[in-house]
Structure formats: C-alpha cells, structure tokens
Amino acid sequence: MLVAERRMATIDYDLELKRAGANATGGWRRVLFLARRHVLGAAGLIIMTVFVFTAIFANVLARFDPLTVDAAHALARPSAAHWMGTDSFGRDVFSRIIHGARISLAVGLGSTALGGTIGVIVGLTSGYLSGWFDLVFQRVSDILQALPLLVLALVMTAALGPSLPNVIIAIAIPLIPTVARVIRANTLALREQPFVEAAKSIGMSEVRIAVRHVLPNTLAPLIVLATAQLGSTILTEASLSFLGLGIPEPYPSWGRMLSESAAEYVRTAPWLVIFPGIAISLAVFGTNLFGDALRDILDPRQRG
Amino acid sequence: MRSVWALAAVAALSVLTVSTTTLADEGKQGGILRIYHRDSPGNASIHEGATYSLNVPFMPVFNNLVIYKQDVAQNSMDTIVPELAESWAWVNDNKTLTFKLRQGVKWHDGKPFTSADVKCTFDMLMGKSQQKFRQNPRKAWYNEVNDVTTNGDFEVSFNLKRPQPSLLALLASGYTPVYPCHVSPAEMRTHPIGTGPFKFVEFKANESIKLTRNPDYWRKGRPYLDGIEFTIIPNRSTAILAFVAGKFDMTFPTEVSIPLLKDVKSQDPTAVCVVEPNNVSTNIIVNSTAAPFDNADIRRAMALALDRKAFINIMFEGQGDIGGTMEPAPAGLWAMPKEMLESIPGYGPDVKANREEAKKLMQKAGYGPDKHLAVKVSTRNIPVYRDPAVILIDQLKSIYIDGELDVVETANWFPKIARKDYMLGLNLTGNAVDDPDQSFYENYSCGSERNYTNYCNKEIEKLFDAQSQETDVNKRKKLVWEIDKKLQEDVARPIIFHARTGTCWKPYVKGVTVMSNSSYNGYRYEDVWMDK
Amino acid sequence: MADMSDLVLDVKNLRTVFFTNSGLFKAVDDVSFTVRRGETLAIVGESGCGKSVTALSLLRLVPDPPGRIVGGSVTLEGTDLLTLDDAEMRAIRGNRISMIFQEPMTSLNPVMRIGHQIVEAVRLHRNMSAKEAHDLAIEMLRLVRIPEPARRAREYPHQLSGGMRQRAMIAMALACRPALLIADEPTTALDVTIQAQILALILDLQKELGTGLVLITHDLGVVAQTAQRVIVMYAGKKVEEASVEALFAAPKHPYTRGLMASIPAVPASDVAPQARLNEIPGTVPSLVRLPAGCAFAPRCKLAIKRCQEEYPPLADWGGGHLAACWRAAEVAEVA
C-alpha cells in the first residue's frame, strides 16, 4: 500500500494537466509545450536559428571585413577588438566565422536541396513507374552506394574544379540515391493505398496522382531525411576543404579555416583551430538535434 | 691555360682537407638519422625532377663531378670542390672544361665508375643518347655545351660553344649527379644506383624512403651514419608534432615556416634551428598578351601597388628579403645594392606615394573609385602559393583592382599558364644555384620553356650573353645588376619577396649545414653524425 | 453478491494518463469493476475508448513513458498489484494473471521457436527442468488442440497460421493456470470461421480451469455469446455496467444503444435493426480536449444543455445496472 501511495501522491492530476500544456492548441503556448517535451530538439532549433540568422545578417554582425588583410594585427590573440583573435593574415576570425556561416549554410542547403529535389523526382518516378526505369535506377543507385561518399565527392570536385557551386554539386550527387531510395520505398507503399486507387478510379492522370497524392505523403520522411543530411553535408564540405578540395580561399569556409595552414597554428595560435571547429561542430550538432526531434514528431513510428 | 677558377678550386680543396680532418676527429660512427619528408616524390631520379623533394632524399645516393662544399652555407665559385673529379681545368680559351676523374670508385652494384658514365649522363641530359629521360627539365643548362668527350677511362672534357664560367656552378649543384651508364633511366626512377655515401634501400610511395650506409664509399671514414630514414608526412602540423615528440632527429630541410619555428622552439627548447634564405622567389606572372595587362600602365600600376614589407611581415613575421631576380644580400652573391634597388618603381620605401602614383596610372587607363578593374589571380592550391595571393588581392584593392582568387590544381596549373588562360598568376621560382646564367636564361630568355610570360627582349638577351661570358667577377656583377634592374622596370615578372625558412634538428645531430643561397645543393649528408 | 473469497479481481477508481506531443490525456478515468472466479466480464467500446489501456493497466504494462497509472487500486486475489515492486509484479504476471493479445501475427517473438516461448513462460514461474517445461509446453499445445504439437513446438511463429498462433498464445497464457485471463480482442484479427473456434476454446478452457476472464471486445455479438456481465466504456470512462441480459434487454446509455443499433446481427429486443451499419454520428473525441460535461454529448441525439455542462454520475438503475446519463430513464422511450 505504501509504495502505491508514495508513487501516486507525487502526481497532482490537474497540475500535471496544466503544466503539460494540455490545453494549448496553437501559437506560442503550443510551441513552448513542444519545446518542453523535446528539450534537445528545442536546443537544436535555437542553434539552427542562430546559425541561419548569422548567415542572413552576416554583414551586420561581422565587425570587420572578413577578407581584409591587416599585417599589423596578424595572429592577434582574442581581445576586445578581435573577439576570436586574428589569423596569420590579420583577418578577424570572428567576422570570418560569421561569414563562414553563409558558406556552410549555402553548401548545406544547396546540396541538400539539389540532391533532395533530384532524389525526389527520381524516387517518385522509379517507385511509380517501376519497369525499366526502376531497374536502371536500382542499378545506378547500387553503383553510387558502393563508392564511398567522400571518394565520389573527391573525384567530382577534382573533375569540376573547386568552387562553391561545384562543391555543392559534388556533395549533392551522392545524396541523390539515398533520398531516392526512401522516396521510392514510400511511393511503392503508397501506391497500394486506397486513396491512390480511388484517385485512379476517377480518372486522374498518373503524374497528377504522383504529385498531388503521393508526394505530399512522402513529405514527412523527406523532411526528416533532409534535416539529417544537412549536418553531414556541412561535414563533408569540411572534409573536402581539409583535403584541399573544398571552397577555395579567400572565402571564409569553416572547413578551410581550420584545416591545412591553420592547423600549423594549433599550438601557437589555437584560436584559429578551436573556433572554426566549434562553429562546425555546433552547427552540425544543432541540425542533428533538431532533425532528431523532427523525426520524433513527424514520424509516428518512431514516436516514443 | 689555367683559369682563376681552377686556382680557387685547388685552394678550396686544401681547406676541405683541413676541415675534414677536424671533423673526422669528432665524428662518431653509427646511428640511423630519422627525417620526415614533406611529400612523396614522384620517382627517385634527380635528373627527371624539379623539386628538392627529390634532392633531399636522393642526393646522398650520388656524387657529382664537383660539389659545393657541404659545410659552407653560402654557395659560391670559391666553395666548389672536386668529388668524382680529382681536379679540373679550363683550357682552350676557357672553351673547354676538363676533369681528371677519381680512380677506384665503384657503383653501388659493384661496377667500376669510369669516364663513360660521365659522358652517358651528360649526353642523356643533352638529349643525344639512345636512352631518353621521361622528363628532362634542365636540358637548357647545357645549351652552350657542344659535346662531352672522354680521354681514357679517367678524363672527360666539356667542349663549349663559348666561354661559360657558370657551367662549373651548374655542375656543382645537387641537381647534377653522375648516373651509371649501365642502368636504364626507368630503373633509376625506381631504384637509383649511385656512387654516393648511402645506398638506396627502398622507396614506398607516400610512406618512406630508406637509405643505408655504403661501406665501400671511396672517401674513407665516411659516411658516419648507418643509414637515413625518411618518413613521408605531408601534413605539416602532424610532422612538426612528431618532431617535437622525438619521433625524428631532424625536420625536412627548409620546410619549417617561421610561425612553426616558434612553436618548435617553445615545445622543445633544446632543438637547434636555423633560418636561412632558400633562394626561392615569390613573383607575379603577368599575362601581357591579353587585356587588361597588355596595357603597360596597368602593369606598372600593379608593380607600384605592392607593399613588399607587408607581405614579409605576414608571411615571415618580418624574416624575409626584398630584392630583384637575384637573391638579396648578404646571402645572395649577385644582389643589387640597396640604393639601386630602391630606385626601381615600387621598391621605394614610401608605399603611400607609390600607390598614389599607381592610382594616377589606373585613372589614366580609365579606372577609378567608381570603376574598378576586375582581375582573376590564379595560383596553385598550395598554401605557399595561395597565402601570398590572398595578400596580393588585398593590396590591389588600394588601386581600384578587385581581385578574385582562382585556385588551380597542380595538374591544371601548367597547361593553364601555357594556354595563357590567366591574367595574373602567383608563382614561386626556385633557383638551383645562385647564379645569373641559371636564373636569367631559364626565366627570361626568349623561347625558354620556363619563361611562362613569354617576356622577350632582344636587348636584354644580348646582356645575358655578355655577363655569361665575363670572367671578371666584378665586371660581371655590374652587368647582372643592370639586367636585374631592367627586368624589374619592365615588369617582366615582378618579384614580391624572397623567402626564408627554418630547419631544425635535435642537439645531438652534428655536421648539418643549411645552405643560404640554394635549397637544392646541401644534402650529401656524409659528414652528418649523431652524438648519442 | 458472491462472497469475497470468490472475488478474483477488484478494480477501484483506476486512472491511467498519457503524456503525448498533443498534451496529456486520461486514457482510463476512474474505472471500477470486479471479476469473480469462473466469471466472464466483457469490456466493450469503440477503439480508443480506453479498453485496452484498462487491460494493460491491470498487468501494469502501460508503456511508461508516455503512460502512467496515477490512481486507484487493482486487487488480484487480495493483493493490490499497484503497490507491488517490480520483481513481485513479475512473479504475478503470466502466473496469476495472463493476457492474450489482439494480434497473433505480431504478438509472438518472430525469432524464437513456439515451444521455447511457452517454456520460457513456464520456467519463469515454475521450478522445472528444461525437459519438464518442454513436456508441459507440448501438453499445453495439445490442450489448445494444435495437431502435431511436438513438431509445432519446434517451429517459428511465421510458419504457423493466424489461428494456430492464437492457439499458441492461449497455451502460453494458460500454461501457469492463472486466476485471471485477460483476452484483448482475441479474435478480431482472425477469419470468421476461426473466430468461433478460438472463442469456444477460450470458454472451454476457462470452464475447465475455473479462470476469471476479462474479455475486451468491440463486438457485441461476442459479448452476447460469452459474457455474464458487461462494462461499456467511452472516452476513458465507464458509462454503463450491467449483466448481459439486463444490458441487451434495456440499455440505459444512449452510447450503448448506438453500439447495439450498429450491429444488425444481434438485435436487442427493444432496438429495431437499422439499415445503416453505424448509427452513431461523429467519432470518438480527442481525449486531450474533452468537453467539460458528458463526453458523448456532442454525438448524442438525446443531449440536453445539462449534458454539456455537468458530467452525469454513474447511478444504479436497479439490479446493479449502472449508467452515467442524465436521461438514462428516458433512453428507451426516446429511441
């Protein structure tokens, strides 16, 4: 008896209800409620918001021009003037990190959007049409997946030459089969659904069915996948930069900032290595946290 | 008829004898010297390479006819000593250079060394033999050599078209080893056979190069070391960390940048570090065949806009040198005097005034605060190229030029330059020997393969030949200064700065000399020993 | 009333809530009932009304998070299960109280052999050797009329048909001769022909072993065939309770009436069969945002203003026939 009393006494039924925000149906209260339920996701959202905000308002936030060389202040320690110190060219690290957010965001969003869009089209077509297109897709996707992503990206950037659009393309291509596979599997499952049958029976065209009925229903897994990929594309760019094939100087790409020559300063000027590393990790961490929470919310199978 | 050079050589020889005996008293036998290597050389054949990544690990395998004295930092005619030759003489009005060869020398595979090997080597370099090198980057060094003839097994003569005192300097470079006649060029690329103090053991690409002591070396008591092991570590910070952690006895020569040097000294105060100029100039190649740099005013404006001190401050924390084509004094032997240098446009100390003048030139060409000139600055995707390019772009901003960096992969760099598919290129020029013949003919003469900008000035060409034949050093110097000044004024290939770099080793490593006016010649390592 | 010793299960004021993304909801709200030895109690209601959560609450198997039992008592053979610690509770589960689930297809572990799964259930509670337990498992399979039990015991669930699997589930549930068996929609997922067999099997075994049975179903036809007493649940609350006879004779709650009307096969004597299958308009309300008054009011043809404002108490309408409706007395007439 005692145990039960102890266990139940801790629960004030009405208070719990109120605290849980059970009555919040929309607006901020609902957001706050969700945030409380998904603390990590909320943290991720905050990080991502800061990240996106930084990228958009980089011009306003940066205290110096990220490209201006200043010989007199090279390798300055972090100070009131240069919050994160300066690099060997005297460029303000803080401003470069602020502007670097743009590049990372451009790479992340750009390649995810590009790979995602093509992946959706290929996946939908493949899942919907079946037949030879599907067969070819399956083989091509086998091929792409048997090649390590970084190797593929390496050869691609080497082939295209290092520039922002090319890096985006190089990272996007290996993404296509991953996205297409998920969409294809979903499409296959959806094709058997009654509402698709129904749409067919009233004479809707196949393309229309695919776009109006099947696509919206694959949106949730797509969003989940895209968020998960966002972080890894940022990391891939960093790795490419580390190997000397990423976004070229003087663009302040985070990966480039902490790789190669900056690595020479790991002990004499550690701020050159630490801050960009933190920036990358934090941005990726944020998107991962957010992606996790999003999956919990959007993917009912995963709901815990 | 013996020349002054020959006398100098004899003098030098006696100095060498003295110094070797003192060294011999100190030197301890044994030990394997561990050095890290900055990258994996494509092959093992010095003649087919043009990077000191090859010279450092493979120079110990070979001998030259003559060599710069290994324990003197500043290479000059006075420090050239015989090696496979026992002596040399200029005869036939300075048009024939004759060497008497050392007897009893054996190749690492046991075959005897003779004058035929010398002839074979140079015939191949001149492209006269059946067997061909895949690449022959220094063929032009022997432009003035008619042929190489032998007289018996132990005498060989270089017959020249005209007197060229500098030939001896070229022969003394680490780039000019004697190859065995009986080994094919292909074998030399994978398994080099020499007469040198160390034998080649193995070369694992991207991994390591191993050399072992040549017990039959003709110089008795040498080498001291049992062997040398190079571990290839392309990542600079990993390499330095490994050196600090005691994994290596020595860094790769002249590969430690000034900031890293500070790091090494703070981590390992006992490490011995020297900083020397390495006779590598950082320069701008200008495409004067196409807009906008076909306009001489814009070329001049660009030259005027350079703040060379700023480059040196950023890249070397002040430890670099400003000069023309030839390496600056005191390490360089042929540098213009300071006043002469500063009279060249853009070299004057008042950067502001220079830039004002540059702005006027730009305005004359139609550009101004409202109309900037957009320019692509191409360079290779290597920090030593990229970093100065970033600074250059920043400096050009001050004269209405908006530069954009165009990073080119190594594989595409040369074809791109050859296609003239660039506006400005940031380039590094390394000089194998501190000698005007080498640098002028190679980089500025009409039709030279390394004259990337195709700068061609017949007047200057005549001066090149004049200085080359001049046997009086002082007269020659005057000529060289004049040429160098003219080249800078023509904005043929504006020199930004000459680098200095560091080399470090553990205190027990003895007998290492880092050369101050070349980074290609000082790696025989037969005198190096370890006090352990 | 039967004497207390006959009482197998006594549930009082059971409350179970769920914390979800859309808020907190009361899946089981103040539910009480009893089961006697050998008695069959049916719990009926639409899906989402809290029947299954009630059943899981009895075994304390409500997934936590997101669910939690927050009040009441569940007394099995004199012990309040809610006060036991985890080990004590485990000793009861599968031993004194067992459960058969709705989905025989997914309720058996796909990577374990049938026999092993029964053996596991036995050895958890009986001190038996592996051999003895195995023999018992085969005996149980025979009891549930599975042909070639020894061979079937060595098979994996996917090798058995749905009906066979449900038989195996029953064998497993009854292996330790529990005092109470909970069957959560045991036949819903099966073919119609199999349904009757399985139901007959459960009832046979119940009689043979004297087990109390809680039968959870949405199928009033099944209720009529099997149960002695019925509980009707709606939106987590018990809205009516009566003996089968009394309920089918005269349902006192409009919801119950609606349920009956929607099943043409089992016409209650005073309810005329309807042409339409489902005569209850609307759907079960979201348990998160329940109305202040009667949860059924929005769907109820008889609803009056009071229904929306005040929740009707569970009142006895004679002979233990309980119903929570302000207009219970009028239900029969109005309809």
Added chain:
Amino acid sequence: MFAYLVRRLFLMLVTLFGISIVIFFLLRIVPGNIVDILFAAAGYVDPADKANLEKELGIDQPLVVQYVHWIGGFLRGDFGYSYVSEKPALQEILPRIPITARLAGLALLFSASIGIPLGVISAVKQGTKLDYALRVVSLSGLSLPSFWLGLLILTASVAMFGQMPIFNPNPQTWLEAFATYAVPAAAVGFRSAALTMRITRSSMLEVLRQDYIRTARAKGASDAAVNYHHALKNAILPVITVIGIEAAFLIGGLIVTETVFNIPGVARFLVEAIRWRDYPIVQNLVMFIAVVVVFANFTVDMLYAVFDPRIRFTE
C-alpha cells in the same frame, strides 16, 4: 536459395561493371593527367617529351580502347603499373590493404562493442537523464569533424605526454601494435560508434514497441530478459545492415584520419593517386573497395538469414 544466389551474384557483377565504367570515365573527365602533373612539377613542358610519355603510358589512345585494355587486364589479374612509381599496381596496393583493414576492423569493433551496448541502454532508459546524456554524446560524435578530433587528440597527447601515436610500421610488441592502430581507430570509430548507437537505440525502441515484447512482459519476464533476450535479438538486424554500410563509409572517414595520423593505408593512397591522376592505381583501388563493399552488403544479407528465421530467400 540457389536461384536467389545466382540472381544475387549476377546483380553484383552488374554493379561492379557499372562502377568500373563510372570510375573510369569520371577519372577521364578530371582535367589534367599524369603527364601534365609531371611536367607541372618540373616547371616546363616540351611537347615532344609530353607526347612520348603519353604514348608510353598509353593514354593517347581512344578512351574505349583504354577501357577495354584496363578491364581486360583486370579480369586476367593484370592490374598494370603505377604511372608514378612504375611498379606493378598490385605491388603498390596490396601491402597497404592490411593496414587499412586493421584500422577499419578495429574501428568497427570499437563501434560495435561500444555503440550497441550504449544504444541498448539508451533505449531501455528512454527519457531518463542517462538517455539524454548518451544521445548528446552520440550526436556530438556525428557532429565533430573527424580530422579536427584527430588533430586535437594529437595535440593533446603531445602537450600532455610529450608523445604522439604516430604510425609504427614494424611494431615490436603486441602493445605497440595496438597503440599504433587504437588511437586513430578510436578517432574514426567515434563517429561510427555514435551512428551504431543511434541505430541500435531507435531499432531497440522500435522493437520494444512491438506486441511480442508486451507478450514477453505479460509472461512476467524480467527487464533484462525482455531487453536482451527478446528485444536485442530482433533489434540487431538493422544494426548489422548499418555496420555493413558503415564499412563503406569508413573508407571516407579513413581518408581523413590516415592523413592526420599519417598512416600509409589505402585510403590516403587513393587520394594521393587521384591527385597524381595515377589511373591504374585509382581504378584498381576503387574496384577493390567496391568489391569489398558489395561483398559486405552480400554478407549482411546472408547474416540476416542467419539471424532472422523469417527470411529464407525463396523468391
């Protein structure tokens, strides 16, 4: 079963054939070839020398001829010669494989032995502080650039112990061998351990929601029995798949790690070979990696059959 195997092997061959075409032509799209690089390094070009060299290496021939030549040799077991070192490609590739294999094996071991238990714990303790902590750790494993991590490890070890785990090609003792591989394996394995943990966790959560888990609990099985006996057996399947796929992804991670730790394995060698446009090395090495990946996937599918009695390849 036999028909399935035949079909499966045929598809594997198709994939490998496709890869050979992709890598071959992709490499040819990359501007510049070995000859350009050799001459760029030498700082000059003599068109005659260049043409000679291209002819010697056979890269002046039409692409289709080159492809047929390569693939023909490949099928006969003749892998050609490295353009750079002029040694047989096989002789260049083979000695590096065990190094990378050891590293990858250790990293996978690391990832499985840490990732799976932690994933199970995290799933079982879902919603607790421990779960949150483990999730944060695993997410950070997926967020840290591995070269950054490697660099920090190296720097820290020099700063703290004055020593660094640099590659030792001839370890004398077992301990030395372990030290040579363990630290870089840990650096690269952190990511895959994190991934394994996440997959294990979500797979476990998925399984723990299954009806048969409820059945097991209803039987009175203890938490440990439910989690390890009933759930893990089912949850391990997707984890096996991920570890299989991760084997392919590891190569990517190893490229960077081998660079940071200066390990002379195949991954870094591949990058160097791409940089040098050393076609024979790149092509054969990529084919080798592809064969390993394809067979890894095949093995995973076969393992499925072992772990899951429902799968019997009867199609």
